[in-house]
Amino acid sequence: MPAGPASASPSSPLVSSATGEAWLVCHTRPRCEKKFAALMTAERFEHYLPLVQSVRRYQHQTKRFSKPLFPGYIFARVPVAARNRIYQQDLLARAIVVENETAFLHQLADVKAIVASGLELSLHPLLTRGRRVRVVGGPLHGVEGFVDDPGHPQGVVVVMDVLQQGLLVRLPSENLQPLP
Secondary structure: OOOOOEOOOOOOOOOOOOOOEEEEEEEEOOOOHHHHHHHHHHHOOEEEEOEEEEEEEOOOOEEEEEEEOOOOEEEEEEEHHHHHHHHOOOOEEEEEEOOOHHHHHHHHHHHHHHHHHOOOOOOOOOOOOOOEEEEOOOOOOOOEEEEOOOOOOOEEEEEEHHHOEEEEEEOOHHHEEEOO
16 A cells, blocks of 8 residues: 555656546545555556545554545546446445546646645635535534635524524634535
């Protein structure tokens, strides 16, 4: 298994060619990201699994390990003719074809630079106007509502339909979980 961010080869550029290959966002089964990256390496498909270092402190010891930055996702460039080979070990839930490769490759290069920098980072869900959310921390844990102002997504509107009224409650964005 790869020990750091994986790619088909460290010197290979993250560029697409017109040779029948397509970039895919590969959604793996739970906790199968590293196994899927190993499969991509064995198949010699270009791929990228951004990994970040994590530290867990237990009662008598501290453990350091690498974990996926985007749990459940790997980015891979796979020849269209060989696409069925990515499903051979039942590690993949689905593969999503990247529509705008130019924008995707730019964003992927940004992610690669950020991960390589070693700076502390964390995932932050995009909160947009009207996005349904659930409060996951504090005294309002479990309350559902929607984001009122995406410019300052630190609040949630709780709706009282019968009164045609809403209550705007200011909350830190880390206490909001986007709903599907």
